[in-house]
Every structure is written in structure tokens, then in C-alpha cells.
Amino acid sequence: MAKLLPKRDAVIIGLGWTGSILAQQLTDAGLNVVALERGPWRDTATDFNIAYMQDELRYAIRKDLFLKPSVEAMTMRNAMDQTALPMRDYGSFLPGDGVGGAGVHWNGHTWRFWDSDFSIKSHLTQRYGAKKLQGLTLQDWGVTWNEIEKSFDKFEYLCGISGKAGNLGGQVQPGGNPFESARSREYPTPPMKMSYAPTLFAQTVAQQGFHPFPTPSANLSTSYVNPLGVRMGQCTYCGFCERFACGNYSKASAQTTILPVLMKKPNFELRTESEVLKINLHSDGKMAKSVTYIGDDGIEYEQPGDIVLVCAYGLMNVRMLLLSKIGQPYDPVSGKGTIGRNYCYQTSSAARMFFDGKHFNPFIGSGTLGQTMDDFNGDAFDHSALDFVGGAGINCVVTNGRPIGNRPTPPGTPRWGAKWKQATVDGYNSSMGFSSQGSSYPVRENYLDLDPTYTDRHGRPLLRVTFDFPENDLRMSHYLSDQMEKIAKPFGAKVTTVSRIKKGWDSVPYQSTHNTGGAVMGSDPTTSAVNKYLQSWDVPNVFVVGASAFAHNAGMNPTGTVGALAFWTADAITKQYIKSPGALVHT
Amino acid sequence: MHPSRTVSRRSLLASAAALAILATTADGRNISGNLPWSPFAGDPPKPVNPLGWYFFTPGEAATVEAIADRLIPADHLSPGGKDSGCAVYIDRQLAGSFGQASRLYTKGPFAKGLSTQGYQGDLTPAGRYRLGLRALADYTHATYKKDFVALTPAQQDVVLAGLDGGAIILKLKPGFSTKEFFELVLQGTMEGFFADPLYGGNKNMASWKMIGFPGARYDYRDHIDKHNVPYPRGPVSIYSAEG
Numbered sequence: 001m002a003k004l005l006p007k008r009d010a011v012i013i014g015l016g017w018t019g020s021i022l023a024q025q026l027t028d029a030g031l032n033v034v035a036l037e038r039g040p041w042r043d044t045a046t047d048f049n050i051a052y053m054q055d056e057l058r059y060a061i062r063k064d065l066f067l068k069p070s071v072e073a074m075t076m077r078n079a080m081d082q083t084a085l086p087m088r089d090y091g092s093f094l095p096g097d098g099v100g101g102a103g104v105h106w107n108g109h110t111w112r113f114w115d116s117d118f119s120i121k122s123h124l125t126q127r128y129g130a131k132k133l134q135g136l137t138l139q140d141w142g143v144t145w146n147e148i149e150k151s152f153d154k155f156e157y158l159c160g161i162s163g164k165a166g167n168l169g170g171q172v173q174p175g176g177n178p179f180e181s182a183r184s185r186e187y188p189t190p191p192m193k194m195s196y197a198p199t200l201f202a203q204t205v206a207q208q209g210f211h212p213f214p215t216p217s218a219n220l221s222t223s224y225v226n227p228l229g230v231r232m233g234q235c236t237y238c239g240f241c242e243r244f245a246c247g248n249y250s251k252a253s254a255q256t257t258i259l260p261v262l263m264k265k266p267n268f269e270l271r272t273e274s275e276v277l278k279i280n281l282h283s284d285g286k287m288a289k290s291v292t293y294i295g296d297d298g299i300e301y302e303q304p305g306d307i308v309l310v311c312a313y314g315l316m317n318v319r320m321l322l323l324s325k326i327g328q329p330y331d332p333v334s335g336k337g338t339i340g341r342n343y344c345y346q347t348s349s350a351a352r353m354f355f356d357g358k359h360f361n362p363f364i365g366s367g368t369l370g371q372t373m374d375d376f377n378g379d380a381f382d383h384s385a386l387d388f389v390g391g392a393g394i395n396c397v398v399t400n401g402r403p404i405g406n407r408p409t410p411p412g413t414p415r416w417g418a419k420w421k422q423a424t425v426d427g428y429n430s431s432m433g434f435s436s437q438g439s440s441y442p443v444r445e446n447y448l449d450l451d452p453t454y455t456d457r458h459g460r461p462l463l464r465v466t467f468d469f470p471e472n473d474l475r476m477s478h479y480l481s482d483q484m485e486k487i488a489k490p491f492g493a494k495v496t497t498v499s500r501i502k503k504g505w506d507s508v509p510y511q512s513t514h515n516t517g518g519a520v521m522g523s524d525p526t527t528s529a530v531n532k533y534l535q536s537w538d539v540p541n542v543f544v545v546g547a548s549a550f551a552h553n554a555g556m557n558p559t560g561t562v563g564a565l566a567f568w569t570a571d572a573i574t575k576q577y578i579k580s581p582g583a584l585v586h587t
Numbered sequence: 588m589h590p591s592r593t594v595s596r597r598s599l600l601a602s603a604a605a606l607a608i609l610a611t612t613a614d615g616r617n618i619s620g621n622l623p624w625s626p627f628a629g630d631p632p633k634p635v636n637p638l639g640w641y642f643f644t645p646g647e648a649a650t651v652e653a654i655a656d657r658l659i660p661a662d663h664l665s666p667g668g669k670d671s672g673c674a675v676y677i678d679r680q681l682a683g684s685f686g687q688a689s690r691l692y693t694k695g696p697f698a699k700g701l702s703t704q705g706y707q708g709d710l711t712p713a714g715r716y717r718l719g720l721r722a723l724a725d726y727t728h729a730t731y732k733k734d735f736v737a738l739t740p741a742q743q744d745v746v747l748a749g750l751d752g753g754a755i756i757l758k759l760k761p762g763f764s765t766k767e768f769f770e771l772v773l774q775g776t777m778e779g780f781f782a783d784p785l786y787g788g789n790k791n792m793a794s795w796k797m798i799g800f801p802g803a804r805y806d807y808r809d810h811i812d813k814h815n816v817p818y819p820r821g822p823v824s825i826y827s828a829e830g
Binding site: 041043045046047049050051052053054055056057058061062063068069070073076077078082083085086087088089091193194195196199234236237238239240247248259260263264265266268269270271272358359360361363364401402403404407415416417418421422424425428429453454455504505506507508 | 692
């Protein structure tokens with residue numbers, strides 16, 4: 001029997017980016033909020049210490065800051081007729097763990113999805129006709145660009161994002177991204193300084209008629225005080241960013257932007273090492289009553305709350321709904337049900353160029369030190385004569401020169417022995433790369449559900465991921481690889497390689513921690529789990545916040561849109577829901 | 588690797604010292620009204636003791652040293668894998684958390700997987716090394732009537748290329764292939780060669796000097812806009828400036 005605790009106004013599951021933003025906004029509105037975080041407390045001075053944070057083995061290879069599969073694993077398969085098996089180690093993607101979540105060890109690429117993403121089905125149907133989308137379960141998100149733009153602005157100013165606007169109120173700005181949707185004001189801080197590789201990339205692609213611009217970065221070009229009064233420092237280009245926490249207070253995270261304010265509030269409480277097992281519903285099944293969790297003392301508690309905010313990593317949000325029997329699980333055969341629907345990923349490829357006589361210093365880097373061109377992203381280019389929809393951002397970002405993981409050699413080089421060593425020395429400083437980060441569009445057979453066989457340490461079913469790259473996305477990515485080969489030619493490298501993605505998503509090599517969907521937002525309860533305010537259609541005092549709400553994934557990193565959705569949801573709760581609890585959208 | 592991380596708050600609560608540290612919070616696990624902070628609460632890595640073997644038998648250690656010296660041969664560019672401490676590094680990793688697979692999902696049932704599903708065997712990395720090294724010794728005795736260490740460098744290269752390329756199949760067990768054994772040893776050797784010296788390999792930061800990686804410096808603001816100019820300073824380690 002779980003020990004019953006006093007009721008709170010709101011219970012937050014997971015204190016990462018979304019949980020911290022919602023906690024901050026809801027406590028500002030006067031609510032009494034408790035957050036339950038499965039992982040440990042983490043803060044910069046003690047846990048991200050500059051004396052030992054630059055340890056590639058510990059953090060990048062042994063994944064010290066990431067979720068351990070022993071705590072929660074997932075099973076995977078490529079198709080419904082296969083048997084899913086557990087990913088015994090996380091490889092292709094690396095979920096976060098502890099306070100700050102994946103926002104601790106992200107790269108900091110901070111994008112806004114476009115107007116044409118939020119209304120993707122309407123937009124593409126109008127431009128190309130419905131036939132173009134056959135086989136895809138693309139759908140509008142239920143929210144429009146004009147509604148959500150202010151929420152992007154709030155997240156960017158919270159973080160101090162370094163960048164250059166490309167479209168201010170409809171006016172295209174030189175030096176920015178001409179393809180972005182109209183923004184209401186400039187970025188809070190100017191772009192980062194550029195090292196050699198992105199500078200050369202920008203020059204060379206601009207000469208080809210493309211539109212490079214500084215990748216919008218949560219690694220700050222200068223010190224910054226955010227609207228909460230929290231101060232951040234200037235990025236030192238240390239080259240230990242993604243997979244690492246920042247020791248310099250230079251990378252936006254819950255720790256560097258919100259927690260110093262949030263943690264001092266008397267109407268906020270955090271319980272760490274407390275794992276929520278399920279959300280409990282009232283006997284009529286219409287409203288959530290409480291959550292059950294195991295505290296760090298091993299005791300099971302029941303925490304009642306008027307509102308439950310599901311703010312874990314997107315994949316875990318979906319699992320929490322399935323374990324709590326909230327909403328109808330998605331059935332890929334009939335296409336009915338919503339929980340687990342429209343799971344998407346990212347479709348990427350990479351180019352590398354080896355030069356004679358150039359010196360790139362790859363170790364001078366940061367998660368977002370680079371240049372992007374969006375000429376082939378989303379619907380920035382005409383797809384009329386092409387056999388796919390979607391696209392990719394092409395990024396030249398110098399994240400690191402850490403040598404266990406990053407020792408590029410030309411194709412055909414042995415992997416050991418004397419020839420390997422000479423090629424490693426030759427390639428380390430004299431090569432540069434760029435990559436395409438492509439969209440991932442939903443299809444009927446890619447989905448999430450509970451595994452029938454494998455369980456976690458508490459005996460609960462693991463999440464099962466059924467995914468492979470859809471034909472549409474493979475055609476898109478191969479087209480992008482073709483473009484990258486053309487783009488690379490004028491660089492005049494001695495050797496150039498461009499990868500081509502293949503059918504058969506492999507869970508072992510790292511690809512991207514951009515898992516989206518499974519509890520998607522929308523305006524139709526038969527195809528979405530949550531409404532435009534990320535409120536459960538089925539249980540209206542449950543909000544499910546994160547990339548789980550993405551109805552598809554674009555050729556961009558998700559965190560900017562995740563942060564905007566958190567502010568958007570917080571506004572809906574504080575301005576609408578608490579005045580009149582109940583469904584915010586009626587169908 | 589970092590045992591202090593695995594100590595649960597529960598066991599810490601048993602000690603009076605821990606109670607004093609946690610006195611600023613409501614009751615230890617609940618945090619409200621402040622940013623919890625206590626002095627000296629960081630979790631720095633502990634440099635390995637370079638002497639002796641913690642996991643390997645002397646025979647296994649000699650074999651791994653010989654392998655490391657062929658994967659990374661000594662030449663004008665750097666010392667070899669043995670003198671760089673790769674086997675010491677692997678030994679300490681296998682004796683610790685990595686060797687025991689303590690962070691991995693190790694529940695059954697164990698089934699043969701697709702290549703996209705990754706390693707599905709029931710052996711820990713330590714168990715894989717033990718079995719793999721024994722099977723390698725069986726192979727070299729059956730083929731050359733010698734230990735691996737007693738083969739000529741050219742013969743050793745033939746054996747390693749055979750493990751890598753599929754020409755040699757060791758007697759291992761279902762769910763653990765010869766190729767997986769080779770990849771495990773190759774990855775461990777490279778980790779030892781390129782990781783911070785505090786883990787027992789990369790002696791004198793030789794690999795970092797070889798490729799021009801400045802190690803743990805953490806601030807390049809003075810060089811970010813010096814394009815196409817070599818970085819002027821040598822490496823530093825978390826362990827020490829000399830590595």
C-alpha cells in the first residue's frame with residue numbers, strides 16, 4: 001500500500017527542460033508544485049566541474065550522464081514481423097538522466113520549426129496535391145505559427161541564444177536564414193565566432209548561390225543575463241559539449257537558466273531519485289487523481305495532484321501513458337488509436353573532405369559552432385519534379401576533436417597497424433566535414449507500444465520501438481547526398497566521401513537523440529493524443545509535454561520547438577485552465 | 588568506474604556525516620527553498636594505480652600487451668600499444684563497472700538478434716575477454732603450437748587480420764562471435780591509447796602529441812579566429828600537465 005502524501009496543485013514528472021519551464025511558470029502563477037525526478041540532483045559547480053568535465057572516456061564513451069539501460073531500457077525492431085529485443089546499451093540515441101535531463105548534455109542547436117511544419121498537411125496538399133503525401137500519415141499540428149511564435153521568443157530569450165535573424169516581421173535579413181518563418185525580434189546575443197571549417201564552408205557554398213548563416217546556438221557568444229536575472233558566461237570553444245555538461249555556465253540548460261530561481265521558491269519542491277510508476281485515475285477514468293512513485297528510500301508513495309504534467313523524455317512520456325492506460329494504444333494494423341502513433345526520428349548523412357596543407361584544429365569546437373544552409377530543408381525548395389517530400393538542413397558544425405571517437409581517415413584505410421596510424425595523423429587536423437540532418441515523416445508501420453516480453457527493474461513492460469526509414473525519407477536523403485556531392489566539389493579536397501543512408505535502422509551506432517511523436521498534438525482526437533495545448537483528449541488534467549507531441553520531425557534539432565511548446569502549454573494552463581479546469585478544446 | 592555515483596542516498600543516510608551534509612534540505616530527498624549545495628561534493632575521477640594486474644592473469648596480460656603492440660605498433664610516430672599502457676587500461680576497465688556491465692540491460696531471455704539489435708549475448712565484457720583470450724590461445728596452439736606472444740610479429744598480424752576479417756573463427760559461444768571479440772579488443776586498445784592518462788593508458792600523452800590534440804585545455808578563445816594556423820601549445824591532462 002503506497003503511503004499517501006498531501007495533495008499539490010500540480011505534479012510534474014521529470015525535471016528536464018520542459019518540467020523546469022512549466023514549474024517556473026506555474027509557480028509564478030501561484031500554484032503549489034512538486035516535481036518528481038527519477039535521476040539525481042545535478043548542478044554545475046559540483047557535477048560539471050571544469051577540473052574534470054573534459055574527460056572523453058567517462059562522459060562520451062562510458063556515458064556517465066546518460067540514462068542507464070539497467071534503469072530503463074527499450075526494445076527495438078525494424079518491422080512488425082520481427083521480434084523486438086532489448087537495446088542492452090543505448091547507442092543510436094542517448095536519453096538523459098537526472099535533473100536537467102537531456103538538456104544537460106545537448107549540443108545547443110536551437111531551431112524554430114517552420115510555419116509550413118505546423119500546417120504541413122494543408123501546406124503540402126495545397127502546393128502539390130494530396131497524391132504527393134500518399135503512404136505518409138502527415139497531419140497538421142493544430143497550432144499555427146502566429147499563435148506559437150511568442151513561445152519560441154520566450155525560450156530563446158530564456159537561453160540567450162546566439163544567432164542572426166533571417167526574417168524579422170516578414171523582412172528577409174542579410175546574414176540570417178532567409179527560409180525561417182517571420183520572427184518578432186532579433187536573437188538575444190550575436191552569433192558565435194567561427195573557426196576555419198565553417199568559415200570555409202560558408203564562403204564556398206555562398207559562391208554556389210546558397211544561403212549559409214550561423215547555426216543558432218545555445219552555447220553563448222557572450223555573457224548574458226536572462227529575463228529571470230540568471231547570468232550565463234561566454235563559451236570557450238572547449239570541444240566538450242554534446243555528451244558533456246558545461247563547466248562554464250555557457251550552455252543553456254535548466255541549471256544555467258531556471259533552477260537558480262526556481263529552487264528558491266517556497267511553492268516548489270523537488271524530489272530526486274523518485275521514479276514515477278504510473279498515473280492513477282479517478283474511478284470514472286475521466287480525471288487523474290495522483291501518481292504513484294518509488295522514492296529514494298525504496299518506499300512507494302502516492303502523490304495526489306489537481307494537474308499532472310508528463311515532462312519526461314518524449315519516449316518515456318509515451319510509455320507513461322501506456323502504463324497508466326490513458327488514451328487508446330495505437331494499432332498499426334487498423335491505424336486506430338493514438339498512443340504510440342507517428343513515431344519519427346531523423347534521416348541523416350555526412351560528407352567528409354581530406355585536404356593537403358590545411359589545418360582545421362578540430363578540437364576548437366562547441367556543440368553549435370557552425371554554419372547551416374537550409375536551401376534543401378523542409379519545403380524551401382520545389383518538390384514538384386521530385387519523388388519525395390521533406391528535406392534536410394546542411395550543417396558544418398565543429399563539435400569536437402576528441403580522439404577516441406573522432407579520428408577521420410579516408411575510405412580504404414586499415415583500422416589498425418602502421419598504415420592506420422599514419423593516416424590518423426594525416427587526417428586529424430586536415431579534414432573537415434558537413435552533414436545533412438533530414439526530416440523524418442510518419443508512416444503507419446512506425447510506432448511505439450509496450451513490449452510483450454521484456455520488463456524493467458520494477459517488472460513493468462519496456463517500451464518497444466518499431467522503426468525503419470520510410471521510402472519517402474530514403475529518397476529524400478539520397479537526393480540530399482547527391483546535393484552534398486555537388487556542394488563538396490568546389491572545395492577541391494584530395495578525397496571526399498559522402499555517406500548514403502540505407503534501409504534497416506541500426507540501433508548500435510550513434511545517430512541522433514531526436515526521437516519524436518507517439519503522443520502527438522492535433523485537432524482531431526482520432527489521430528492525436530493531445531490537443532493543441534498538449535492536454536490529453538482523454539484525461540484533461542493531464543498534459544504531455546515534449547517532443548512526444550511532434551506530429552512529424554523536421555530537418556532540424558527539436559529542442560527549440562520543445563521549449564516553445566513548454567511555454568505554450570504553461571500559458572494555456574495559467575491563463576485558461578486554472579480559471580476553468582476542464583477540456584480546453586471541444587470537438 | 589565511479590563507485591561514489593552508485594552509492595544510494597539510502598545508504599548514505601546511514602552515516603552521520605551524510606546527515607550533516609543534507610541538513611540544508613527538508614528531509615534529505617526533498618529539495619525546497621534553496622539550491623542544494625555542499626562543499627567538496629564533486630565526483631572527481633581516481634587515477635589508476637599502474638602496478639600489477641587486477642583482472643588479467645599474467646598470461647592474459649602478456650597476450651593483450653602483444654595484441655595492443657600489433658594494433659598500435661611502435662614507430663617514429665609514437666610508442667606502441669604495450670608501452671602506452673593499453674593493457675593496463677583494459678585491465679582496470681574490466682576489473683570495474685565496465686567489465687561487469689553494471690550499467691547495461693542484462694535481463695533475459697537472451698535470443699539471437701538481428702544485426703541492427705546489437706550485442707545480445709549473456710556474457711559481460713569481462714566474461715567475453717576471458718573466453719575470447721582462452722579461445723585465441725587454443726587457436727594459436729592448434730595452428731602454431733605456441734602462445735600468441737611467441738609468434739613472430741608477422742604471424743601475429745596474420746592472426747589478428749583473420750579475427751578481423753572472418754578467416755579465423757574461434758570457439759566461443761552462441762551470441763558472441765569472433766568478430767565481436769576482435770571489435771571489443773580493438774575498441775579497448777584505442778580507448779587506452781587515446782583516453783586521458785589517468786585511466787592507465789596514453790602514457791606521457793603520446794597519442795595526443797602525435798595527432799596534435801591539446802587534451803583537457805578547455806579554453807580556445809585566443810585561437811578561435813586564427814584560421815588555418817596550427818595551435819601552438821602542447822597537451823595537458825586531467826591527471827597532470829605532464830600526463
